[in-house]
Amino acid sequence: HAKNCGKNNAKLYSSSLTMQIMSHVKLEVGLRKALKNEELYLLYQPQIDVRSAEIVGVEALVRWRHPERGIISPNEFIPLAEETGLIVPIGEWVLRTACSQAKAWQRQTKRLVRMAVNLSAKQFKDENLTQIVISALHDTGLDPKLLELELTEGTLMDDARATMATLEQLRAIGVYLSIDDFGTGYSSMNYLKRFDVRALKIDKSFICGLPQDSENAAITRAIIAMAHGLKMAVVAEGVETDEQLVLLEEFGCDMVQGFYLGHPSPHDSITLMLQKVCTIAAPAK
Ligand code: C2E
Ligand code: MG
Ligand code: MG
Ligand code: MG
Numbered sequence: 001h002a003k004n005c006g007k008n009n010a011k012l013y014s015s016s017l018t019m020q021i022m023s024h025v026k027l028e029v030g031l032r033k034a035l036k037n038e039e040l041y042l043l044y045q046p047q048i049d050v051r052s053a054e055i056v057g058v059e060a061l062v063r064w065r066h067p068e069r070g071i072i073s074p075n076e077f078i079p080l081a082e083e084t085g086l087i088v089p090i091g092e093w094v095l096r097t098a099c100s101q102a103k104a105w106q107r108q109t110k111r112l113v114r115m116a117v118n119l120s121a122k123q124f125k126d127e128n129l130t131q132i133v134i135s136a137l138h139d140t141g142l143d144p145k146l147l148e149l150e151l152t153e154g155t156l157m158d159d160a161r162a163t164m165a166t167l168e169q170l171r172a173i174g175v176y177l178s179i180d181d182f183g184t185g186y187s188s189m190n191y192l193k194r195f196d197v198r199a200l201k202i203d204k205s206f207i208c209g210l211p212q213d214s215e216n217a218a219i220t221r222a223i224i225a226m227a228h229g230l231k232m233a234v235v236a237e238g239v240e241t242d243e244q245l246v247l248l249e250e251f252g253c254d255m256v257q258g259f260y261l262g263h264p265s266p267h268d269s270i271t272l273m274l275q276k277v278c279t280i281a282a283p284a285k
Helices: 004-035 075-083 087-109 123-124 127-142 154-155 160-174 188-196 213-227 242-250 267-284
Strands: 040-049 055-066 068-070 115-116 146-153 174-183 199-202 233-236
Touching: 004 055, 004 075, 040 087, 055 075, 055 087, 068 160, 075 087, 075 188, 087 115, 087 127, 087 199, 087 267, 115 127, 115 174, 123 127, 123 154, 127 146, 127 160, 146 154, 154 160, 154 174, 160 174, 199 213, 213 233
Parallel strands: 055 115, 115 146, 146 174, 174 199, 199 233
Antiparallel strands: 040 055, 055 068
């Protein structure tokens, strides 16, 4: 009897595994066509300077409008894109689209907003990365200072020598480097002084329990103090409430990003926000 049970379980397991593999393969086939079929698009989430309350940057966040399944989150398809190598052409499209949008806002609103783009480990390791960045900046005319590349701790820890070389090339281009999801990865404090990183983005898992969670408050405060000691700026991610914003301001956090300040939005909503802030801010100056 016990054996039968085992068999049945194995069968059940294998058929659900088959289904999993099949849907994975289907998604992969779809993802290969997504770029060409223009099913990918970007949303932009504002980053607000705590002191001036102005939008100083936006983060580009990719979405996939799947013809049958509807909108698929990057948490689902970016890992697949990484596995298959599709992240390289997709990442290049994201970079070009984001740079060109940043330049368009500059023209339309006369405001300088930094455009933050996420880079996955596989993109960072691609030997053509710096060339892709240079040509995206060149073709769009965007000032390198206004392009922020978000790396993760894992990406930087991978292979010291190759990492150093790539970071040096990116530094030479003049782009703004930041560390995303800071505090969640496997990291050594050593790389913070060796690499020319301009900002740390505190992961939203530390922010979400604030202000009540005293441990996360201590961690957040310590990250801010460390970053400032190293002349780096700090962005808090996942700010959802006014109480969180008040505490982060008290801690001296430089920039905030989160649903409380603005959801990831289509480009034209950001254009309106940039124009609004401009007209409201103008008389005060
Ligand atoms: P991330 O880079 O850490 O981006 C922040 C994520 O937090 C976004 O999720 C954003 O929508 C979400 N978020 C923003 N504010 C709040 C908030 O107040 N509360 C909560 N709970 N969440 C908030 P999203 O857009 O689903 O992206 C997920 C991840 O996918 C990103 O995390 C990033 O690692 C990756 N990703 C997105 N776009 C790209 C891309 O173009 N290239 C690469 N390589 N990765 C991307
Ligand atoms: Mg990010
Ligand atoms: Mg990221
Ligand atoms: Mg993050």
